[in-house]
Amino acid sequence: xxxxxxxxxxxxxxxxxxxxxxxxxxxxxxxxxxxxxxxxxxxxxxxxxxxxxxxxxxxxxxxxxxxxxxxxxxxxxxxxxxxxxxxxxxxxxxxxxxxxxxxxxxxxxxxxx
Amino acid sequence: xxxxxxxxxxxxxxxxxxxxxxxxxxxxxxxxxxxxxxxxxxxxxxxxxxxxxxxxxxxxxxxxxxxxxxxxxxxxxxxxxxxxxxxxxxxxxxxxxxxxxxxxxxxxxxxxxx
Numbered sequence: 001x002x003x004x005x006x007x008x009x010x011x012x013x014x015x016x017x018x019x020x021x022x023x024x025x026x027x028x029x030x031x032x033x034x035x036x037x038x039x040x041x042x043x044x045x046x047x048x049x050x051x052x053x054x055x056x057x058x059x060x061x062x063x064x065x066x067x068x069x070x071x072x073x074x075x076x077x078x079x080x081x082x083x084x085x086x087x088x089x090x091x092x093x094x095x096x097x098x099x100x101x102x103x104x105x106x107x108x109x110x111x112x113x
Numbered sequence: 114x115x116x117x118x119x120x121x122x123x124x125x126x127x128x129x130x131x132x133x134x135x136x137x138x139x140x141x142x143x144x145x146x147x148x149x150x151x152x153x154x155x156x157x158x159x160x161x162x163x164x165x166x167x168x169x170x171x172x173x174x175x176x177x178x179x180x181x182x183x184x185x186x187x188x189x190x191x192x193x194x195x196x197x198x199x200x201x202x203x204x205x206x207x208x209x210x211x212x213x214x215x216x217x218x219x220x221x222x223x224x225x226x227x
């Protein structure tokens with residue numbers, strides 16, 4: 001069974017600084033997708049970024065970028081120029097074709113002013 | 114603005130009550146999902162509907178009864194719930210299932226069972 005591990009239960013960062021959230025996963029498949037979802041307090045979950053395993057280039061969405069290391073099965077999220085609105089629970093998630101979305105345990109990120 | 118809507122936002126019900134949660138999406142998606150989420154935990158999949166047919170039931174107790182009247186609507190009927198069923202219930206949709214498509218989540222219904 002596929003598993004997703006987020007080893008940092010909580011993290012904090014000063015406003016305007018950069019923070020990296022870690023995620024590792026386990027699979028024997030070669031084709032799959034990885035996602036980072038953000039869930040602010042009492043607000044809905046939104047997709048931050050996605051990465052297709054067959055693409056070597058790391059995905060980027062504005063201040064959010066990933067470091068995808070397929071051989072190491074690692075998928076970290078870097079947030080640059082952190083803003084107060086980035087405070088949220090971040091979930092790393094994994095999906096193979098035909099299977100369900102598998103979430104990690106989540107990392108609570110607090111951005112301090 | 115969310116494109117997956119859920120009603121009600123909050124629901125308090127007794128263990129003998131019958132209530133329903135509703136979800137609607139207007140993105141033309143053909144797959145819809147129900148998740149249960151406890152505080153500070155990841156969502157847990159309950160049901161998957163594909164083209165209005167139930168595709169996955171993750172061994173959910175029969176006191177939860179899903180219904181998909183059409184491709185835009187998803188209901189979750191609740192009956193004889195237990196206090197441990199108190200949680201945030203999330204609806205999501207994606208272009209299709211199976212496949213690898215982003216899931217778009219609604220804001221959730223916060224359910225309290227007394």
